[in-house]
Amino acid sequence: MLNSLHRHCVWLQANWTDWLPELLAFQSTKLAIITDDEELATNIPLGFVISTSKAKQLLGQTLDILVLDVRWGLSLSQLSLLAGCVRGGGIFALYTGNILSWLKAPDHQLDRYLPWPLTSAQVPQPYKQLFYRALQQGPFTDYFPTTIPGVESESLELTPAQQTVQNSLTCTPVTLLLAARGRGKSTLLGAAAAYWQQQHYSVAVCAASRQQTLAGAEQFEQSRQVNSPFPFFSPDSLLASTQHFDLLLIDEAASLPVPVLVGLLSHGKHVVFCSTNDGYEGSGKGFGIKFRQYLRQQGISFIEHNLLTPTRWGENDPLELWLEALLFSGTMRVAQKWVENTLNIQAYHSQQWLEQTDLLDQTFSLLVNAHYQTTPDNKRWLVDDPSATTFIATQQGQVAGVCLTTSEGELPRELALQIEQGSRRPRGHLFPQSMLAHGGYSDAYQYRYWRVSRIAVSQAHQRHGIGSALIAEIQSRAVSANVDMLCTSFAFDKDVLAFWQSLGFSVVRVGVSKDKSSGTYSIMMARAIKPAAQQSLSKWVAEFRHHFVCGLPLRVQDLDLVSCWQLTQPLGEATESLPLSDTLRHHLGLFAHYSRPLETVQTLLWQALQPCWLSSNRTETILLLTRVAFGEIHTGNCQQFGFKGKKDFIEQARQNVAWLLSTYEK
Structure with a gap:
């Protein structure tokens, strides 16, 4: 009953x-x-x-x-x-x-x-x-109940657990409030906004959309004692302003990119990040993992609360239990301990999943915990998409790592031309479409690609080479499957980029604008398998590096120079430097060896530096001179960068420019 x-x-x-x-x-x-x-x-x-x-x-x-x-x-x-x-x-x-x-x-x-x-x-x-x-x-x-119970008028009183959380929100700089749906998280947010306003705190509520705060706004209206409007702000409006609040409440924080959350930290003395933790909005649980890591790395104090008791329905609700089993039942059964020499990697595809439901649950659980963009729909996609193959690394029957690949490419020439011209964008085939439409690489349509769309390793198994082992297995099978090229795409992260570079992948594209879901630039990388594909890839990489370096003054507004350097470095093959023009050599020589003012040669300095970005391995000097050329370091702030003063800065700049000139043949 x-x-x-x-x-x-x-x-x-x-x-x-x-x-x-x-x-x-x-x-x-x-x-x-x-x-x-x-x-x-x-x-x-x-x-x-x-x-x-x-x-x-x-x-x-x-x-x-x-x-x-x-x-x-x-x-x-x-x-x-x-x-x-x-x-x-x-x-x-x-x-x-x-x-x-x-x-x-x-x-x-x-x-x-x-x-x-x-x-x-x-x-x-x-x-x-x-x-x-x-x-x-x-x-x-298969039938409706004869009646449904009426709705009792909802009490404005918070539960003891909610009350405890509300009272603690100003005890620490950051609070993480996590709960499954129906636990009264949004109700608590609205009540807390009203309560702390009444304590004469300046309060703001922020969310990706006003729609996400409807329940909180309703509670705010019922709880407030003065006729003040619900203090909603969009993330964009807050980030573009200098406003600062005593208490900033961010609802459904996991639906916002981590860089946006980081930016919002500076807009509140006390900042509360509220979110569901079941991934129903496509947030997965990566939000909690990545954001906690950031807070710890920055030494930011935070406390975490979890609301466990449902308030919208009764405990052990059959619909909630059914959904949990349908979508997230593998959560507690992902491998927790590393055991040497016991790794097994297998590939699963389409109807094979019908006999591997437990493995499917574990696989999806790992993806939910690792990737903020994982949605419930992804569970169906990895089963039903015939172009998708899932490589799973297991230890003693438990999932330790997962890699999802999709087969792309081998497009008709006529369709490829339409993609390149911008008149068609067919479904899927992300990598070849981007090479055609954004890179203008007309030969990209003909190759067969396997694109890695997701890769995740359980926390207990990281730093044991499982990710590399998965890619090695994929590479081996790709050779047998007559694949021309492996590729991947991901939101820019220095560690992730270094991982792919260590496996021989080269950057071929960086997005021109920040991705809305990740808050950073998308990166595409590739590694050729066949010689013909290698010839094309080498050309793509060379063109990308040249165009990226030429546009570097625009990039440094959002990407630091160290990241830009990492993105443009070749995999062992250095590009030969082009001769420096007599005009550039003359003007820069007057600065390096005489008394020419720095300000008069900054633009010329960048022209001379561009080839070094493609060929030199003297990283620190190149990055320093680039900062000088871009005006990041100047006589007014040079002491902040370790120089003793203006004289020391100019002297070292002259020495470094003299070294730069010596790298070019006369």
Whole structure:
């Protein structure tokens, strides 16, 4: 028998004409039916129908009844998100229609992930079989309950756990507040904003969108004692301002890139980062891992709170337990201890997953914990995309490392020309499309690539060579599979870049603007397998390095010079220096050996430095002279960089420019 605060789970297989009258008989004003069926929509009162593309608008709302129509497409991310909108005692219904027909039907959600020219009508969909099993084993009935309990008026009183957190928010510079959905995190945020305002603190609430703070704003309105507006600020507006608050509350922090979170730290005396920890919005749990690492590295004091008891529904709610088992059941079973010489690497693909459900759960669990961009939909993608292969490193049956690859390339020449000209952007094929559209490398279409889209190693197994072992296994299999080139793409990180460079991968592209999801630049790297591909790759790398160095004055606004240097360094092959023009040699010589003022040769100095970025290994000198050329170091601030004073700075600059001139042949 269900607890009155447990949610009812209903599986609708009959035609909607059979169950819709019964549903509408509940006469709930908090009903939502998510569907793209126009005929069904016309039979539902206005305001209760939402298209699947707009379903995310329900985030932050509380519903009595929600029906999710998945007949034409199953999105696990959407399922996870919408389930959290249903209150305790309410109804969550999945509408599949006839299950046998649904298992074979095309799926518009899957179509979004499949690479051109594939469609869901052309490929098997093994994940639907896994989902069918989960439905059969879940808490679903095929009928609605006779009644649903009414909603008691919500108390403004916080729970003891919430009260404890609220009172501690100004005890330390940073607070991390983590909770699964339905634990009252947003309610606490709104109540805390009102409470601390009443204590005469300046308070701001920040989130990626105002929609994410609806529950908090409602609680704020109910809790406030003065007629003040909800103090919402977008991240962009805060970062662009000089505003500083006594208390800054950031909701759904995991949906913001870590560089943005770092920037927000300077806008509050006390900063609270609130987030769900189940990855339903595509944040995964990488937020907690990476952000904690940053805080510790910077010596920033923080405390962490976890809200464990649900407030929106009862404990041991059957829908919550079912979703946890469906999406995150492998969380506690990822390998925890390194054992020498026991690593085993295998590849899994498509229908092989039907017999490896436990391994699938462990694999997805590791990805959720390692990558902030991991979404529930990714679990279906790695099973259903025929171009995807998952390489798994295990120890004694437990997952220690995971690497996801996708097969790309071998595009028709006509399509490649359209991509290069900017008139087509087919699904998938990320690497060759970028080489064509952004790099202008016309021969990129013809090669077959394996792109590493995700790589993760459990914390207990890092620094043991598992990542390298995975790539070595992929390389070996790529040779047998007649692959021309391995490639990868990732958000810029010095350690990640060094990892790929150590494996022989070269940078071929750096994004021209920061990626919205990561807050930094995207990087593309490649390693050739076949000689013909190596010839092309060498040309791509040379062109990239030349263009990147020429545009360096623009890059240093967002990327430090050490990072830029790392991005442009060759893998062993140095580029020969070009002769220096007589004009440059003359002007720089007057500075190096005589009394020419530095300010008159800064632009000329950068012209002479550019070839050194492509050929010299005297890193410190080149970086120092580049900072001088760009005006980062000058007579007014030189002591901050270790110089004794203006005279010492100019003298050493002259000596270094003299060395620079000596590197060029006359």
